[in-house]
Every structure is written in C-alpha cells, then in structure tokens.
Amino acid sequence: MQTAAKQSTQPFPQLFPLMAITQRPATVFVKGRGSWLYDSDGKAYLDFVQGWAVNCLGHSPAPLVAALTAQAAALINCSPAFFNQPMIDLATALTAASGLDQIFFANSGAEANEGAIKLARKWGRLHRDGAYEIITTAHGFHGRTLATMAASGKDGWDDLFPPKVAGFPKVPFGDLEATEQAITKKTVAVMVEPIQGEAGVIDPGDAYLPGLRALTRKHGILLIADEIQTGMGRTGKMFACEHSAVAPDIMTLGKGMGGGVPLAALLAKAEVCCFSHGDQGGTFNGNPLMTAAGLAVWQELTKPGFLAAVTAAGNYLTEGLAALSAKHGMGTVRGRGLLQALDLGAPVANQVAAAALEAGLILNAPRPDSLRFMPALNVSCGEIDEMLKILDMVIGQIPRRQ
Ligand SMILES: *Cc1c(COP(=O)(O)O)cnc(C)c1O
Numbered sequence: 131m132q133t134a135a136k137q138s139t140q141p142f143p144q145l146f147p148l149m150a151i152t153q154r155p156a157t158v159f160v161k162g163r164g165s166w167l168y169d170s171d172g173k174a175y176l177d178f179v180q181g182w183a184v185n186c187l188g189h190s191p192a193p194l195v196a197a198l199t200a201q202a203a204a205l206i207n208c209s210p211a212f213f214n215q216p217m218i219d220l221a222t223a224l225t226a227a228s229g230l231d232q233i234f235f236a237n238s239g240a241e242a243n244e245g246a247i248k249l250a251r252k253w254g255r256l257h258r259d260g261a262y263e264i265i266t267t268a269h270g271f272h273g274r275t276l277a278t279m280a281a282s283g284k285d286g287w288d289d290l291f292p293p294k295v296a297g298f299p300k301v302p303f304g305d306l307e308a309t310e311q312a313i314t315k316k317t318v319a320v321m322v323e324p325i326q327g328e329a330g331v332i333d334p335g336d337a338y339l340p341g342l343r344a345l346t347r348k349h350g351i352l353l354i355a356d357e358i359q360t361g362m363g364r365t366g367k368m369f370a371c372e373h374s375a376v377a378p379d380i381m382t383l384g385k386g387m388g389g390g391v392p393l394a395a396l397l398a399k400a401e402v403c404c405f406s407h408g409d410q411g412g413t414f415n416g417n418p419l420m421t422a423a424g425l426a427v428w429q430e431l432t433k434p435g436f437l438a439a440v441t442a443a444g445n446y447l448t449e450g451l452a453a454l455s456a457k458h459g460m461g462t463v464r465g466r467g468l469l470q471a472l473d474l475g476a477p478v479a480n481q482v483a484a485a486a487l488e489a490g491l492i493l494n495a496p497r498p499d500s501l502r503f504m505p506a507l508n509v510s511c512g513e514i515d516e517m518l519k520i521l522d523m524v525i526g527q528i529p530r531r532q
Contacts, residue, residue: 155487162189165506165513177492178505178517183359186386187430188506194389197426207417216421223428227368229377231400235416239358239384240273242394245410246354246380247277252404254318261318267303271328272356281321304334306341319352324370327359330497331464331471339376352379362386363431363507366441366467389427393420440507444468447503450518458525470503476530485528491520
C-alpha cells in the first residue's frame with residue numbers, strides 16, 4: 131500500500147479501493163506529533179487543520195494516549211444500556227461546566243445534531259401543539275445525515291438525495307429580524323452555530339446570540355447552539371456562547387471533544403429532556419474507551435491558564451495574519467481564538483492550499499477566496515511563525531490578479 135503511494139505524487143482518485151468522496155493527495159500519512167504530521171516518505175507537514183479542528187491537543191498527545199491505553203486494557207465496551215465510569219465522569223463534568231442538565235453521548239457531530247432535532251421535535255409535540263419546524267441559517271453546516279443536510283444551508287445541497295427532510299426553513303445568518311418573521315405556530319426551535327465554521331468562519335457579532343435568546347424566549351421556542359466546531363475551547367472560552375453569556379436550551383459538541391477519536395454529545399436543560407425509553411440510542415454511544423479519551427481531553431482543557439493561552443495564541447495568529455495581509459494587499463482576518471480565516475482578496479484559496487501542502491503546510495480553503503486556520507489549541511508562537519513564513523512564501527508565488 132505504502133509503496134503504491136510512493137510511486138507518484140500525481141492525484142490518482144482510484145489509487146486505492148476507497149470511494150472517491152474527495153480529492154486526496156497521493157501520499158499516506160503514518161505518524162503525528164503535536165503540530166506535525168508525517169507521511170510514509172518521512173516528509174513533515176505543519177498541520178493547521180488538525181483533522182478539521184478535531185485534534186485539539188495536537189497529534190497523539192501523551193495524556194490522550196495514556197488514557198486510551200489504560201482504558202483499552204481495563205474495558206473497551208460494555209453496552210450503551212450499562213453505566214460505565216468514564217461515561218459518568220465526563221457527563222458530570224460537561225453538564226456542570228455548561229449549565230445544562232443532561233447529556234447524550236454520540237459518535238459524530240451529525241449524530242449529535244440529529245439527536246438535537248429529534249429532541250426538539252418531541253418537545254414540540256409535547257409542549258407546543260405538534261410544532262416541528264427548526265429555523266436554520268443560510269450557509270450553516272450541521273452534518274451529512276439526511277436531516278442534518280436539510281438543516282444545513284450549504285450551496286448545492288438542496289437538490290441532493292431527494293426527497294429532502296422537511297421542516298428546516300432558512301434565514302440569513304446574523305439577521306434577527308428575518309428570524310422573528312420566520313417564526314410561526316409550526317416553529318419549535320432556532321438552530322445556529324455561534325460562529326459559522328464551514329461557511330468560512332463568519333462571526334455574527336456579540337449581539338446576535340443574545341438577540342436570538344430573547345426572541346426564542348418571547349415566542350416560547352427552543353434555542354439550539356451547534357458548538358461542534360466552536361466548543362471545547364476553540365474560540366478561547368470553553369463554549370463560544372459564553373462570549374455573550376447566552377445559555378441555550380440545547381447544545382451539541384463534537385470535533386475537539388475527543389481530541390481525535392469519534393466522540394460527540396447532545397446536552398439539554400432538564401425541562402427539554404423528554405426522550406422516552408427507545409426514542410434514542412446507538413450501539414457505540416458512551417462507550418468507556420471514547421469517554422475516557424474525552425475525559426483526558428477535558429482534564430487538559432480545564433487546567434489553569436489553558437484557555438487564556440488559546441486566546442493569547444489566537445491574538446498572535448490574528449496579528450501575524452493581518453501583517454501578512456497588509457504586506458500582500460489581501461483582505462481581512464475573521465474569527466476568534468484559534469478559529470480564524472484570512473480573506474485572500476481573490477479566488478485563489480484552493481491553489482494556495484495546494485501549494486502550501488507541497489511546501490509542507492496543511493491549510494483548509496473553506497471558500498474560494500478564504501483560508502481557514504484551526505491549529506492545535508496548544509500550538510506555539512514558534513509554530514505560528516513557521517506557518518506564516520511558509521504562507522508568505524507560497525502567497526508570493528501565486529498571482530492573485532486574474
Ligand atoms: C463538523 C461539524 C458538524 C458535523 O460533525 P461530524 O462529526 O462531521 O458529523 C456539525 N456541525 C458543525 C458546526 C460542524 O463544524
């Protein structure tokens with residue numbers, strides 16, 4: 131397998147018998163340490179994507195490896211119908227920190243959001259005369275199951291895999307007036323990302339979530355915060371809702387929560403927790419191996435000074451990107467903490483990301499004109515400098531005027 135990949139750096143979509151869901155570079159990754167990833171040729175890459183904001187402590191961090199090793203030796207999986215200790219400990223920690231009362235563990239963000247949608251619909255049936263519609267936003271992203279695709283506002287998704295799951299009217303992100311106008315007797319909830327991630331790191335400003343909280347209270351409907359990308363310290367607070375002191379009724383977590391392993395969660399206030407036995411479940415949900423990993427991550431994120439360091443690193447990254455932008459005549463820097471985007475001022479983001487990969491830097495291009503930065507939360511200033519140096523060189527090579 132590795133020799134086949136070594137033969138060429140040309141993109142061969144059918145190199146291996148894997149369904150072609152995206153264009154993968156023709157190399158095989160074999161090792162990761164902190165902010166660095168290595169392929170089978172021994173080439174090192176500085177990783178500012180980290181598995182899509184997933185490896186929040188970097189690649190193979192010691193506390194996570196130790197927790198997985200110890201738990202694997204003790205108990206990997208009992209049953210979702212039994213309690214296990216890491217499940218209980220992580221549930222206790224996350225409910226206490228979020229101010230929400232109960233948690234349901236899942237294996238992916240989409241599954242957590244799917245659970246949030248089910249919970250809101252059940253609540254609407256019990257308490258709001260069968261209301262089931264969930265208002266979501268244009269360009270929002272909530273996952274790739276049928277319902278979460280319908281909840282997402284991604285361009286081109288409306289016509290995929292018909293028939294589409296009904297009940298997700300869309301409003302522009304950041305628009306409180308349009309949201310209030312969209313509320314009807316059928317509305318049960320509003321569901322948003324505090325900062326839109328896949329849309330290209332779009333920050334709606336600090337008045338938006340408090341505005342939505344007031345609106346949803348006034349109309350007696352639920353506020354669902356999808357914190358799958360923004361949660362777990364990514365923006366410098368444990369949950370991005372904390373920046374504007376908003377308490378949602380339902381919150382979903384994923385990505386950074388497991389530090390690299392599949393772990394996600396749905397949290398809710400007690401009065402919303404209306405699942406009956408059999409309404410919700412999942413074979414692997416809350417298994418001790420994954421929740422032990424989540425607990426190890428949680429213990430690192432809650433160490434004194436950890437979140438302050440994320441904010442400091444975020445500020446350092448913003449300054450560096452702003453200086454680079456000024457030097458090359460590019461656009462603005464968006465985002466918060468270690469979730470940021472740079473507007474390149476021209477639709478060359480895919481070219482820049484490809485050239486960066488060649489130069490040993492992993493970056494993501496969420497939009498034709500923007501790069502996204504989501505490094506490990508413990509990234510060093512030296513690593514940020516190194517990233518900026520490579521990016522400076524790459525941008526210098528790519529003509530931005532077409
Ligand atoms: C990544 C993401 C999801 C989907 O999570 P998966 O684990 O890929 O299913 C949902 N919502 C947001 C905001 C995300 O960033």
